[in-house]
Amino acid sequence: MKYxxxxxxxxxMTSRLLTNRIAKTLFLLATLFGLLVLVVLIxxxxxxxxGWIDFDFLNNRLSTNAExxxxxxxIMGTLWLMLVVAPVTLILGVGTAIYLEEYAKKxxxxxxxxxNISNLAGVPSIVFGILGLTIFVRGLNLxxxxxxxxxxxxxxxxxxxxxxxxxxxxxxPQFLREASYGMxxxxxxxxxxxxxxxxxxxILTGVILALSRAIGETAPLxxxxxxxxxxxxxxxxxxxxxxxxxxxxxxxxxxxLVDEYAxxxxxxIVVLLLVLFxxxxxxxxxxxxxxxxx
Amino acid sequence: MIEKNKRSVSTASVLEGxxxxxxxxxxxxxxxxxxxxxxxxxxxxxxxxxxxxxxxFFTGTVLKPLGESAQFGVLPLLTATIISxxxxxxxxxxxxxxxxxxxxxxxxxxxxxxxxxxLEILAGIPTIVYGFFAFTFVTPLLTKLIPxxxxxxxxxxxxxxxxxxxxxxxxxxEDAMSSxxxxxxxxxxxxxxxxxxxxxxxxxxxAISGIVASFVLGISRAIGETMIVxxxSGSNKVFTFDIxxxxxxxxxxxxxxxxxxxxxxxxLYYSLYAVAMTLxxxxxxxxxxxxxxxxxxxxxx
Numbered sequence: 004m005k006y007x008x009x010x011x012x013x014x015x016m017t018s019r020l021l022t023n024r025i026a027k028t029l030f031l032l033a034t035l036f037g038l039l040v041l042v043v044l045i046x047x048x049x050x051x052x053x054g055w056i057d058f059d060f061l062n063n064r065l066s067t068n069a070e071x072x073x074x075x076x077x078i079m080g081t082l083w084l085m086l087v088v089a090p091v092t093l094i095l096g097v098g099t100a101i102y103l104e105e106y107a108k109k110x111x112x113x114x115x116x117x118x119n120i121s122n123l124a125g126v127p128s129i130v131f132g133i134l135g136l137t138i139f140v141r142g143l144n145l146x147x148x149x150x151x152x153x154x155x156x157x158x159x160x161x162x163x164x165x166x167x168x169x170x171x172x173x174x175x176p177q178f179l180r181e182a183s184y185g186m187x188x189x190x191x192x193x194x195x196x197x198x199x200x201x202x203x204x205x206i207l208t209g210v211i212l213a214l215s216r217a218i219g220e221t222a223p224l225x226x227x228x229x230x231x232x233x234x235x236x237x238x239x240x241x242x243x244x245x246x247x248x249x250x251x252x253x254x255x256x257x258x259x260l261v262d263e264y265a266x267x268x269x270x271x272i273v274v275l276l277l278v279l280f281x282x283x284x285x286x287x288x289x290x291x292x293x294x295x296x297x
Numbered sequence: 298m299i300e301k302n303k304r305s306v307s308t309a310s311v312l313e314g315x316x317x318x319x320x321x322x323x324x325x326x327x328x329x330x331x332x333x334x335x336x337x338x339x340x341x342x343x344x345x346x347x348x349x350x351x352x353x354f355f356t357g358t359v360l361k362p363l364g365e366s367a368q369f370g371v372l373p374l375l376t377a378t379i380i381s382x383x384x385x386x387x388x389x390x391x392x393x394x395x396x397x398x399x400x401x402x403x404x405x406x407x408x409x410x411x412x413x414x415x416l417e418i419l420a421g422i423p424t425i426v427y428g429f430f431a432f433t434f435v436t437p438l439l440t441k442l443i444p445x446x447x448x449x450x451x452x453x454x455x456x457x458x459x460x461x462x463x464x465x466x467x468x469x470x471e472d473a474m475s476s477x478x479x480x481x482x483x484x485x486x487x488x489x490x491x492x493x494x495x496x497x498x499x500x501x502x503x504a505i506s507g508i509v510a511s512f513v514l515g516i517s518r519a520i521g522e523t524m525i526v527x528x529x530s531g532s533n534k535v536f537t538f539d540i541x542x543x544x545x546x547x548x549x550x551x552x553x554x555x556x557x558x559x560x561x562x563x564x565l566y567y568s569l570y571a572v573a574m575t576l577x578x579x580x581x582x583x584x585x586x587x588x589x590x591x592x593x594x595x596x597x598x
Contacts, residue, residue: 048430
């Protein structure tokens, strides 16, 4: 009498091991799929932009003539936009984070603000565009100018800065605060002189990531009515402006009419991706270089 | 000297009392933003429903916002949004989950450290770039497979949206799986399971709440995504389930209406807010569900 059919067990084992092997290959292929798309995307964009990026492209203004068109206006517009977004998010984001981490008592208000921030992070960017359109562009009657765009973008990326700053502040060890109190410092002095400097790398990383998100966002700016046609270069916070993603948007749509516009869009994408790449590298650099372990 | 000290102490104490109040005011701005969003959407939406009946809006299959006999049925936009999100999730869920399994269970530390940041680059690419990619590369490519495909269609942006969401699903699912304690894996391995069986029968079920939450967040992202569909899915407001056709999603409609400078006070203008409100409620509910799932069903080990 045979209790165990070795043949059957053997067969079962082989098939189980085979399944394992197939699964492993499948999982690896799935992982590589994402990377493959990334490579194709970047290759396509670079190939299409070839011969279109030169000094003239960066230095010329927008033109209906594809050969002469450039993105100087968009680059200047991005700089102006950052001039608003950076200080506003820094103050609002870090202020909120300090309040939540250092001052707020664990209670309803703190939990409410916290929940509110995580929900804001999930609100589609286009809804922020509607908010900006209603409150800044129409309500305050600013029009589609740098200030209105900047405020809208600042609110959009605010959760990123708050969460990053909170984590940075939380990572500052308690004994540093205690040492400061022990020296007779007050709470605000401790925050200003001890906590914030120690948390600065983390905060900066968050701000840079938020700014790079703001540079790449398109939907809210389309909604508040930022133009992509020929406008004077912005010279102040109340001037009209345009940015790179909007140029890409209009050139992509119009590439159905004028073939060369697809190349212009690709060239602008390359510039945009390079800017984002540099900013993200700086963020990583700060994180690695200044990350002190206490 | 004493005088000077006194002065600096008194400014310090004024600042001491003032700072918490200033910071609280700043913190409240995030709440004001939410209130601002809800109030603007709500007031204009109410104005919209004074002119168009609630029932017509949510059951109407015709969206013809211009002209004499304007009709405002949101169903064409709603189906387009749901279809594009469904296509996106058909791409993102299997590939994202398999990627997460590979990174968390199969990959060595070195491979994971190499692959993960590379995948995260995908998440950092602006959506407008994906829109360009869908329009100039994926659609022509798909046309070779499906000759009847329209130049703008819902299939291509759906697929590209899915690719965009892969890193999000993968990274959140991987976090959930990595937090399953090793003892559970070792127990199953000790009983003679293969790695695949450990993954499928132990790790994935144990991490299921985090995994499901990542799916729900992915859907929410797909519903709110704007630029890919605006560029690649066209502006055809038809009530159809044919994915080779041009369709307009809720977000694309918002872009079209704001771009067209709808005169304030017109029904068209109010419809913008009604659609935005629908979109907002949809994504908010999704996000709350995801938060609820990951909090409620989190297994504590």
